[in-house]
Amino acid sequence: MTSADEGLRLSAVRTEHLPAGLKFAAPWNHDPKLLELLERRVGRFERFYAPLPPWIAPTGRPWSGPEAKSAHRAEMEMLCSHCARWDVGLTLLANCQGFPVDVPRLVEEVRWTAQRAPRVRVVFSDLPVAERAAPLLSGIEIGVSCLAEVRTAMQAEIWRRSCGASIVSVARAINRDLRALHAIKNTGMGVSVVLSDLCLLDCPWHIHHFKGEMVGETGHQCIQTMFYPCHPSAAAIRSQFPFLLAPKEPLPGHMRYYGDLDAEMKLPGRSHETHDIIRVFDLYWEATSLHHPFLPYAEPPEAWDVLAACNRDCVHCDYCASNLTVDPPVTAQQPSPVEQPSEKPAGADGWVFERGDGAMVSIRCSQPTGHRSIRMVAGLDVGYNEATGASTAELIALVNAVADVLEAQGYDPRAGRVNVHLPRAPWPGGFVLRP
Numbered sequence: 001m002t003s004a005d006e007g008l009r010l011s012a013v014r015t016e017h018l019p020a021g022l023k024f025a026a027p028w029n030h031d032p033k034l035l036e037l038l039e040r041r042v043g044r045f046e047r048f049y050a051p052l053p054p055w056i057a058p059t060g061r062p063w064s065g066p067e068a069k070s071a072h073r074a075e076m077e078m079l080c081s082h083c084a085r086w087d088v089g090l091t092l093l094a095n096c097q098g099f100p101v102d103v104p105r106l107v108e109e110v111r112w113t114a115q116r117a118p119r120v121r122v123v124f125s126d127l128p129v130a131e132r133a134a135p136l137l138s139g140i141e142i143g144v145s146c147l148a149e150v151r152t153a154m155q156a157e158i159w160r161r162s163c164g165a166s167i168v169s170v171a172r173a174i175n176r177d178l179r180a181l182h183a184i185k186n187t188g189m190g191v192s193v194v195l196s197d198l199c200l201l202d203c204p205w206h207i208h209h210f211k212g213e214m215v216g217e218t219g220h221q222c223i224q225t226m227f228y229p230c231h232p233s234a235a236a237i238r239s240q241f242p243f244l245l246a247p248k249e250p251l252p253g254h255m256r257y258y259g260d261l262d263a264e265m266k267l268p269g270r271s272h273e274t275h276d277i278i279r280v281f282d283l284y285w286e287a288t289s290l291h292h293p294f295l296p297y298a299e300p301p302e303a304w305d306v307l308a309a310c311n312r313d314c315v316h317c318d319y320c321a322s323n324l325t326v327d328p329p330v331t332a333q334q335p336s337p338v339e340q341p342s343e344k345p346a347g348a349d350g351w352v353f354e355r356g357d358g359a360m361v362s363i364r365c366s367q368p369t370g371h372r373s374i375r376m377v378a379g380l381d382v383g384y385n386e387a388t389g390a391s392t393a394e395l396i397a398l399v400n401a402v403a404d405v406l407e408a409q410g411y412d413p414r415a416g417r418v419n420v421h422l423p424r425a426p427w428p429g430g431f432v433l434r435p
Helices: 032-039 069-086 103-114 127-136 153-163 178-185 228-240 242-248 252-261 274-286 303-308 319-323 392-408
Strands: 023-027 047-051 089-094 120-124 141-144 167-169 190-194 212-214 221-223 264-266 343-345 351-354 360-366 373-377 380-388 419-421
Touching: 023 274, 032 069, 032 274, 047 069, 069 089, 089 103, 103 120, 103 127, 120 127, 127 141, 127 153, 141 153, 153 178, 178 190, 178 252, 242 303, 242 319, 252 274, 303 319, 360 392, 373 392, 380 392
Parallel strands: 023 047, 023 264, 047 089, 089 120, 120 141, 141 167, 167 190, 190 264
Antiparallel strands: 212 221, 343 419, 351 360, 360 380, 373 380
16 A cells, blocks of 8 residues: 555545435455555445356456455455445446356355345346346345446336346446436436446447356356457557547546436446556546546547437547547657567567467557456556467466566656566466567
């Protein structure tokens, strides 16, 4: 914990910019340091959300929690004890469609958690799975994931009648459509809004966002990583035109528009570093900034009304290009000719790791996109460009190892510290850095 984050609990009194009815849900990223920092912010958030482990249900993100079941239970004991002490609820995510879910084990895990934490909720995106699990979860709140793509009151009502769902994380495409949000609220269901996911609006690659892979000793299918094939195409578009995401991305200064919805605002970050979760949380609590917390653009105040009514015909409209402020991304300086290939500005062209069996992983450090990203260092994503022959666990371990080196060597382009040295070996999974 830094000196700035030490001391007494921060005030939970809201400014005039933050409506009283809004509730924040904080992500769990498996880092105990997050609990230390959120201790000061108790009263500012109403619940945590955490993924179920992949041997029970996939959640559409790389699993970065404990691999041993006993260690997972110990971590959950710690998280539940904090939830109980702070009186904040706990949401468990089982929210990826089309992959096997072990319903009996899911029910057992949810009930075990509900004995230790207050106001436990389990969130689904696959309605048939929710219909199977709901009768076995009497007394447990059922929620609907944004991955279920609920955009209308009728869709919300079907979920309510089919499995007793009481709250829906709406499709991100309608995040700023207050009329649609109110229609869903009028069904009697609560409304939850995912504040930032960094995916393109109505992403054309959405059916490829998740790739299944058999991993671990459990024999259960889990998710390779988020937004798997989008990187070259979607990320390039997002980098050139970050404002294409604006019609679905509520900024901190937009919180005042959601006051009469009594909505739950879901903070991003279960794949992010702790300091970035806190940074974004504090921005939304202050509720004044009109800069995107991850992407290099800002909106003028009058843009809310325009984008709330946006018909997404960007080909024939130049409003965002003409009115949103686009800040240039941080660019690492190029290496000098005398530097070795492994000693260079981080992410200048990535690092390639190889293994004797032909497996290959290309790792990069870049502006935040959320796609194929596993860690954040100095506000930038550390993730991969390509991966062949590596399991999910090996991929995550390798990226985390590279991120650890960047942090240990003080990498921070904002402070001019861009040169890092990566050894050829050893690396997790038996990989060797290509010269």
